[in-house]
Amino acid sequence: MVQRFRVAPGSVTAVPVFGGDRFDIVDQYGRQPAELTVLAADPRAVADAPPDTAATVLRSLIPGSDENGYAAQRILSLLAGHRVDQQEAVATRLFGHHSPAGSRATFTVDADAVVLVAAPASPMHPHSDDPNPPSEVRVAVYRADPGRPATPELPPPLAEPLLDRRIDAETAASYEVREGQFIQIIDVAGRQCSDFLAFDARGLADGREYGLDATTTRTIGGAAYPRPGLFGKFFDARARPLVEVVRDTVGRHDTFALACTAKYYADLGYLGHVNCTDNFNGALARFGVDRRQGWPALNLFYNTAFDAAHQLISDEPWSRAGDYVLFRASADLVCASSACPDDIDPANGWVPTDIHVRVYDSSRRFSVAVGHRLTPDSEPVLTKSTAFARRTGALTTDFTEYNGYWLPNSYANHGPHDEYWACRERVAVMDLSALRKFEVLGPDAEALLQATLTRDIRRLSRGQVVYSAMCSESGGVVDDCTVLRLGDNNFRFIGGDPHGGVWLRTQAERLGLHQVWIKDSTDQMHNLAIQGPASRAVLDGLIWTPPGQPALRDLGWFRFLTGRLDGPDGAPLLVSRTGYTGELGYEVWVHPGDAETLWDRLWDAGRPHGLTPLGLEALEMVRIEAGLVAGGHEFDDQTDPFEAGIGFTVPLKTKTDDFVGRAALVERKAHPQRTLVGLRLDSNETTAQGDCVHLGRTQVGVVTSATRSPLLGASIALCRIAVQHSEPGTRVEIGKLDGHLKRIPATVTTIPFYDPDKTRPRS
Secondary structure, three states: OEEEEEEOOOOEEEEEEOOOOEEEEEEOOOOOOEEEEEEOOOOOOEOOOOOOEEOHHHHHOOOOOOHHHHHHHHHHHHHHHOOOOHHHOEEEEEOOOOOOOOEEEEEEEOOOEEEEEEOOOOOOOOOOOOOOOOOOEEEEEEOOOOOOOOOOOOOOOOOOEEEEEEEOOOOEEEEEEOOOOEEEEEEOOEOOOEEEEEEEHHHHHOOOOOEEOHHHHHHHHOOOOOOOOOOOEEEEOOOOEEEEEEEEOOOOOEOOOEOOOHHHHHHOOOOOOOOHHHHHHHHHHHHOOOOOOOOEOEEEOOEEEEOOOOOEEEEOOOOEOOOEEEEEEOOOEEEEEEOOOOOOOHHHOOOOOOEEEEEEOOOOOOOOEEEEOOOOOOOOEEOEEOOOHHHHHOOOOOEEEEOOEEEEOOOOOOOHHHHHHHHHHOOEEEEOOOOEEEEEEOOOHHHHHHHHEOOOHHHOOOOEEEEEEEEOOOOOEEEEEEEEEOOOOEEEEEEOOOOHHHHHHHHHHHHOOOOOEEEEOHHHOEEEEEEOOOHHHHHHOOEEOOOOOOOHHHOOOOEEEEEEEOOOOOOEEEEEOOOOOOOOEEEEEEOHHHHHHHHHHHHHHHHHHOOEEOOHHHHHHHHHHOOOOOEOOOEOOOOOOOOOOOHHHOOOOOOOOOOOOHHHHHHHHHOOOEEEEEEEEOOOOOOOOOOEEEEOOEEEEEEEEEEEEOOOOEEEEEEEEEHHHOOOOOEEEEEEOOOOOEEEEEEEEOOOOOOOOOHHHHO
């Protein structure tokens, strides 16, 4: 039996081990030190782990009332229980500045112990001479006795629980929760459904049942079930909120079907089968709740959907061991949770298991987040706020989850159209910290990028930025990206897909390039885009550059500089003359610790120029007008760069070196099937991504992105269309409803719609 644990940068993970076990500590991405501290009655409990350094991470832990502070308190309690003074804690130092990715240290366990594994983290500045962003460490424990620990490991409590209750398989339980308290429902072993009921406790006291109402909730929120964010509340039939979804590490649930009933099993021939409805009836009887033949519930982790024939289908849940949903009670509640007994179909992976419920005090504070898994076997990573969140959060509550970060959708007292015009006519600032940054370092760095990107990276000079595609062997676009060359062996890869780093590491291993490190620096550099005709004027007085670097006003298109904010002693930063709007613009990159300082100084300098914040809605308008492509819209791994409208990133004639997908792209370019064009609609009606494009009855294309252009006063769209019908001026129809019941006439046009010669960003 193998158990795996993740140690995030700057954190400590406690792992219980027992005599006979073996464990590995792995430097997942290389160049990341680790610290091992053993807590045990027997000082020789773990062989070959003599302490040789101060336990720097342990010594820096600070307890507190938030989630991180509570985690620190748990570790400090372990130290105290073993009579270890925090400031005297010592550790075994592992790995170092030159350790290869995947470096491994193996230890055998001779007696029961708790091992504390820490990953020290130091900040990385945007133009460090030797960038080495901190990265995670993994621990794999090989159990000598699979029965220890006897039960699956639950995730650590988020805070001190008020209620910590196991709901055994095939049962249900009721419990009371006060307004403002938090309810965490955990799938203990994975792939186990848990129906959730909640009633207004004051209503029950008056003899009235006001419970969760899925139809009301779907109508108000416009989604199949609430998710963390602006539309995260679950309502009763009075349209009053009962609970709010704070966190969800799964993102796949059901509000359409009833909790399982006796009739369901009987109709399938399983007479007398235990069921959630009867379990709920028994659990809620003490509160005077009337019995029902079937309970409408929020069916957590139940994987349902409606297919193209409008049939309700179900399959195994997406949840893994330890996945959870965290609610906040909007009123005093009577709740009930089940561990569903369904063992006759895939609803519980065929084997019903336990559910665990924890309740936390209302004084606690937890971040709002959804969970993302980078790879199928990785742990969920929760949505983060950017370093500018306190400043943007003071201007809007309309945030949306974007690639693992919360970004503003639009701003109060502005709105998308005002933000749009500010970008086109004056200057706008947007938070683009969700872009994924990877440092590609080492003697094999250039070779790796040359072999994986479509652009000729060997031609890239220091201080230059290039836009490129990254393709699969079949020619599909894995991601688009910009690459900065900071030195002979130092590159910065900036893309939209968090999987980009995994892809690069996989290719490095395949190609046998061992002297390259791919380190995620996303959390070490957050960035603002300052875009619009006045962007140069706003930044010119803020950015100091040393000798040998161009002044801001002299910086060329697709070039970058390294400098300081307000003078040689200011915050270090990197400025690139790039953007995603079709306007003159810049991106400014700083360490998160300097983000608020940058924001404040930018607003001071931008106020005379009418600086306005810009959210994702307005960004969508400007990028479509400018004909700029987006992942999941114009391209995916089934679409090649020529079809996606970025064929200029594939210089097959001048780049003679082989790269991933080259052979397929040679073939695809010689025999094109589809291409990207613009559509200008005849009417003011709008289209949307996925709408079919027709000539008569035949579908010839699909809309990839669409907007109403304020500048053009027309509805426009980007469309992937058969090359035979891509000539500008071709008349087509956009299919709405079922594609035939309604058609919107449109004309094929060239793209970009706006500033086709790119005179504005070049200016």
